[in-house]
Every structure is written in C-alpha cells, then in structure tokens.
Amino acid sequence: MFMSVIQKRRSIRRYQKRALPPDQVNQLVEAALRAPSSMGTNPWEFIVVTDPKVLGQLSRAKPHGATFLKDAPLGIVVCANPEKSQVWIEDCAIAAIFIHLAAQAQGLGSCxxxxxxxxxxxxxxxxAYVAEILGIPDPVKVEAIVAAGYPEEEKPPHPRETLPYEKVYEGTYGAPFRPWA
Ligand SMILES: Cc1cc2nc3c(=O)[nH]c(=O)nc-3n(C[C@H](O)[C@H](O)[C@H](O)COP(=O)(O)O)c2cc1C
Known part of the structure; x- marks a missing residue:
C-alpha cells in the first residue's frame, strides 16, 4: 500500500474548484503531527489556510513557483521555532513530506x-512577506507551504527505468549498486 503511494506520487499544481471536507484536512494535519522529529522536540508549527483571499496573497510570496496556490482550496504553512531545535529545517521538511504523501494516499494532489x-x-x-500576512512572530521561521486539493491534472508515475540508480553505490562510493542483479 505504502509503496504504491510512493510510486504514484507526483507534484500536482492544478486543483478542482471545490473545498476539501474537514475530514480530509484533518488527516493531512494528523499526518504532519505524526512526523518524526529530532529528539522528539517537535519544533514545527502549522497554519491551515483555506481563505481564498489569503491563499491569493500567499501565492504572490515569490515571483515563480507559488502562483498555483491562488487556485488551491488549501495551503498548509509549515514553520518552526529554531530555538527549539538546531535541526528544525530537517524536521519541517519531513513534516511537509508527510503532508504531501498523506495527500497522495487520500487521492488528493499536492505540491x-x-x-x-x-x-x-x-x-x-x-x-518576511508570508510572516506579515499570517502574523507569524519572531523567532518563528517559515520553511514551506504545501498546497493541496482534488487533482485537476493527472501525471504518470516516474517509470522505474528513469530512476537515477547510478547515484546509488554498494559498499564503497562509486561502486555500482545493481538492484536486480
Ligand atoms: C524542497 C522542495 C522545494 C520545492 N519547491 C517548489 C516550489 O517552490 N514550487 C513548485 O511548484 N514546486 C516545488 N517543489 C516540487 C518539485 O518541483 C518537484 O518535486 C520536482 O519537480 C519533481 O516532480 P515530482 O514531485 O512530480 O516528482 C519543491 C520540492 C521540494 C522537495
């Protein structure tokens, strides 16, 4: 089951124009809160945004790579207090990916x-732009926003033949790993 989610996972940036039921949003939040963190410090915090006006503002956070958020029914802002952990970036990244994979498992698209x-x-x-819109105080840092919704585009899984196995070594650096040898 889980490998199938991983195998089908893609970044989806086009969403249907319908809201997500609270149960689906709750599951994404639960996935985030179940993410592992270094020493269990859980330095992350999340802001669940469904207001189209705010999503529109957030979609202008940077010139490229965020525009599609204006048409998403949901954005989950992943932030953390760096004073709680030296490795808050890793912890945030794992939580964001838990949201992304939980979305995939529920038949949602996310990016x-x-x-x-x-x-x-x-x-x-x-x-700084996102912090001002959402009232995020110092010293809390913003790692990413995960956009999610019912997919309006279909993307094929990455074929196994295209996976960069040449980056995987066996025993010592540079020695080829042969997955099916
Ligand atoms: C750390 C990280 C940052 C990313 N930033 C963005 C982004 O700002 N905008 C965006 O549209 N996609 C972003 N992506 C998604 C990647 O573009 C995407 O994962 C990559 O192109 C591979 O496509 P796939 O996820 O469909 O396999 C990001 C992914 C990661 C892991």
Whole structure:
C-alpha cells in the first residue's frame, strides 16, 4: 500500500474548484503531527489556510513557483521555532513530506512551495512577506507551504527505468549498486 503511494506520487499544481471536507484536512494535519522529529522536540508549527483571499496573497510570496496556490482550496504553512531545535529545517521538511504523501494516499494532489531562502522581491524575503500576512512572530521561521486539493491534472508515475540508480553505490562510493542483479 505504502509503496504504491510512493510510486504514484507526483507534484500536482492544478486543483478542482471545490473545498476539501474537514475530514480530509484533518488527516493531512494528523499526518504532519505524526512526523518524526529530532529528539522528539517537535519544533514545527502549522497554519491551515483555506481563505481564498489569503491563499491569493500567499501565492504572490515569490515571483515563480507559488502562483498555483491562488487556485488551491488549501495551503498548509509549515514553520518552526529554531530555538527549539538546531535541526528544525530537517524536521519541517519531513513534516511537509508527510503532508504531501498523506495527500497522495487520500487521492488528493499536492505540491511543496519553498519559502525559506526565497525572495519575494529584490528587497524582501518570501519568508518576511508570508510572516506579515499570517502574523507569524519572531523567532518563528517559515520553511514551506504545501498546497493541496482534488487533482485537476493527472501525471504518470516516474517509470522505474528513469530512476537515477547510478547515484546509488554498494559498499564503497562509486561502486555500482545493481538492484536486480
Ligand atoms: C524542497 C522542495 C522545494 C520545492 N519547491 C517548489 C516550489 O517552490 N514550487 C513548485 O511548484 N514546486 C516545488 N517543489 C516540487 C518539485 O518541483 C518537484 O518535486 C520536482 O519537480 C519533481 O516532480 P515530482 O514531485 O512530480 O516528482 C519543491 C520540492 C521540494 C522537495
């Protein structure tokens, strides 16, 4: 079951114009809260956004790669307090991927939108822009937004032959790993 979710997983950026029932949103949130974190510190925090006006504002967080959020019924903003963990970035990334995979498992489409280290414009970070819209206080940092909704596009799974097995070594660096040898 889980491998099938992984095998079919794609980033989906076009969504049907219908709201997600609360149960589906709840499952995505539960998935995030079940993510592992270093030493169990759970430094992350999440903001569930369904207001189309706010999603529209967030879709302008950066010039590229976020526009589709304006047409999504849901965005989950993944942030964390760096004072709670030195490895909050890893913890946030894992939680975001849990949301992404839980969406796939529920027949939803979703896509990661990178916010950390991205610029809104020449003078302002995407993070500062998002923080102002959502009232995120210092020192909380924004890692990403995961957009989700019923898929309006279909993407084929990546064929196994295209997986970059040449990046996998066996025993020592550079020694080829032969998955089916
Ligand atoms: C760390 C990270 C940041 C990403 N940032 C964005 C983004 O800002 N906008 C976007 O549309 N997709 C983003 N993506 C999705 C990737 O573009 C996508 O995973 C990649 O193109 C492979 O496509 P697939 O997920 O369908 O296999 C991001 C993915 C990751 C893991």
């Amino acid at each position: 990661w939108i990178q916010i950390r280290e991205r610029m809104h414009d020449e003078t302002r970070s995407a993070e």
